[in-house]
Amino acid sequence: MQGNLNGERLKKARIYRGFSVSELAEKSGCSRQSIYMYEREKTKRVDLNAIEALARTLDFPERFFCESDMKAEIGSTYFRALLTTSSRYREAQTQKMEFLADIFVFLQEYLEFPHRTIPDCSGQTPEEAAATLRREWHLGTRPIENIVALVESNGIIVTKFPVETNDIDAFSQLVRIGDEDIYLIGYSENKTAASRVHFDIAHELGHICLHGWSEDIEKIDRDEFKEREKEANEFAAAFLLPREGFAKDVAVNPKSIPAYTELKRKWKVSIQAMARRSFSLGLITMEEYQEIIRTMQRRGIRKQEPLDNILVTASPTLLKTAVMMLLTENVFTPQEFMDELSYNYNLSLYPKEVESLLDLPNGTLEKPKTVYLSNLKLKE
Template identity: 35%
Template sequence: MLNPARIEFARTRRRWTKTRLAEALGVKSRSIQGYESGEYFPEPEKLEQIANFLRFPVSFFYGSDLPRISEHTASFRSMSKMSASLRDSALSAGSIAFILNRWIESRFNLPEANLPDLSDLSPEDAAATLRRMWGLGEAPISNVIHLLESRGIRVYSLAIEAKEVDAFSVWHENTPFVFLNTFKSAEHSRFDACHELGHLVRDSHSMLHGKAHSPEMEREANAFASAFLMPRSSVIAHKPNLPTIGRLIDLKSFWGVSLAALAYRMNSLELLTEWTYRSLCIDIAKKGYRTKEPNPMRQEVSQMLAKVFEVLRGEGVGKSDIANELCLLVEDLNNLTFGLTLSGVSAAVALEGVPTKPTNQGLRLVK
C-alpha cells in the first residue's frame, strides 16, 4: 500500500517545497498536502512523476515508515547557520543510512559500541581519559574514521555541497552514528569526527532525551576534538622555537589537523604570545589557508564499508542489487558510503574485529 509519509520524506530529502512539487506536477499545493497526509492518493501517473522529480524508485513509496531523526536528538555543529530545509535533508540522509546499516548488520557482525560516559569531565580531561581507555597514548591518530569504527561507531558520508553542514551525530537503537560532509577538507572532517565523538561521550544524555544543543556544548565539543587530536604533552614537546607558518605546516601534518586548528591549540596551551597568534592568524587568512589547506591530507573513508563491499563483491552482489532491495537509487548509497565502489575495493583492506557472520567458507555473505 502507498505510504504517504514516504512522499513527504522524499520531498524533504531532495529539498523540494510543496509549492515547487505542485508546480512541477501541474496541481495545486493543496493536492501535495493531501498526498502527504494520506487524505487521498496520487493517481499512478502522478506517482510516477513524483518519483521522477524526486529521484526515488516508485517502489520506495510503498515501504513502511522510515526511522526519523529529531532535530533535537542530532548534534549539528552549525545549526544556527543552517536553513530548515538543509537540516531536514541531512537528517533524511541519516534515516536512509539507518536502513542501509540495518541491511549490513543483518549479514555481517560489526563491532558493538561501548562508549564511556565522560559527561562529568572537562573537555581536556575527557579527551585524555578516552585516549588512555582506548590505549592511544600520546601518538597522533593515523585515521580517525577507522578508529571510530573499531569502537562500534557507524560512520557515513553526507554528499551535501553546502558549507553550513559540517557533520552531525545521533544515537539510533543504541548505536552511535556520525555523518561527515565529504565536501570538506580531510583535516576539517577529522576534526568534525572528533567533535562528534565529544558529543557522543559527553552529551549522550542530552542527545537521547532530545535536549537542544547549546553554544556552550558546541564550544566544549570543539575543545574536546582539539585535545583529542593534539594531546597537551605532545603539543608542548613539539613546540617550535620559532613558530612560523612554514614550521606549523610541517607540524600540522604530524597530527593531521588544519593549520588554523594547530595555531589555536598552541595558543590555548599558552605556547604562543597573543601577538604571535594574531600574526599567524592574519598570515593564514592572507595566504588563503582557511579555505584551502596547505599540504592537504588524503580524504579518509570508511574501512568497515570497504570491507563489507569487498565481501559482497566476492559474492557477486553489486550496489544496484542493494539499492533495488532497499528501494533506493545507487546515487543515494554512493552519497552515504564515501563513493566507495564494489568493484574497486582493494583486497588488502581489512577491518579488525569485523568478520562476517560465520559460515563454512570463511568471509561470505549470509543468505
C-alpha cells in the same frame, strides 16, 4: 502501485531531495493541496497517475511510497553550522542518515561489525573526556593518522555527503532502531584536507561523548548551543593534540608558522588549531596567538593553509566494504541484495541511490548485463 500510500514516505522522499511542497508540485504537475493531503493521509482517494508523477519526479520506486517504515527513532542531530545552514539542507542530510541506519541494520544480519566503544564521560570536562576516549581506544599520546578509519573501527558509522553549500562542515546523529543506538557522523565531501576532516570528525566525537541526545537541538537556547559547540571544539583539540605528546613537540618553537607547518605533517591538524591549542596549554599568550592568525591572514594562507592540498585523509570504507564482501562471497547477487533490502527491510531504492549513499562504484548493484562470447553466433 499496489497497497496503500504511506504519506510519511512521500514526505521523506521529498525532504531527501530537498524539495518544498511548492517545488515538488511545480516539478511534478501535481497540486500543492494533493501533496499536502497525501503526506498527511487526509484522503483515501489516491490518484495513481499523480503518484506515478511524484515517484518519477523524486526518482524513487513507486513501491517505496507503500512500504511501512522501520521502527527507527531519530535522536538529536548536531550540525556545526546550525545557526547559518538552512533547515532544508539539514533535513535532507538527516534523512540520508536514517536511510543509512536502515541499511546498516540490514548488513548487521550478515556481518559482524566492530563493537561500539564509547566510554561514559558524564560530568567530565572536554579535556578529561578526550583523555578518557584516548585511553579507551588505546591511542596513548601519539598522532592520529586516519581518524575516519579509527572511528569506523570503534563502531561509529562515517559517511561523506555531497552538498551544494559550504555551510555544512559535518554533523552527527543518533538513530535508535529497536534496542540499538547507532551513531553516525557525516562530513562534507567539499572538504578534502586531512586537517579539516580530522577536526570536523573529532568535533562530532565531542558531541557524542559530552552531550545529550534526547532533546531537539534546534529548540535549545542559542547560548546553550554555542556553549556545546565550544565544548566540542575544546574536545577536538584535546583529542587530536594530547597535552603530553603535542606540548613536547611545539614547545621548541611555539610562535613559528614554519614550525607549525612541519608539525602539521605529523599531527594532521591545521596550523590555526595547533596555535590555539598552544595558547590553551599556556605555551603562548593570546597576543602571540592573535599575531600568528594576523600573519597568516596577511600572507593569504588562512583559508587555504600550506599542505592542505597534500595531506588528505581516506574516505569511509566500512559500509562499502560490507556490501562488497557480501557480493564477492556470493551471499547475494546485486539483484538479490536490492530485493532483500526492499522486501525484508522495507527500503525500496534504486541501485544508483544505494551506491551513492554507500559510496560504491557506479553499477555495483545493477543487474549484470548479458555478455555474448565473440566466437558464437545465432543460427540463421
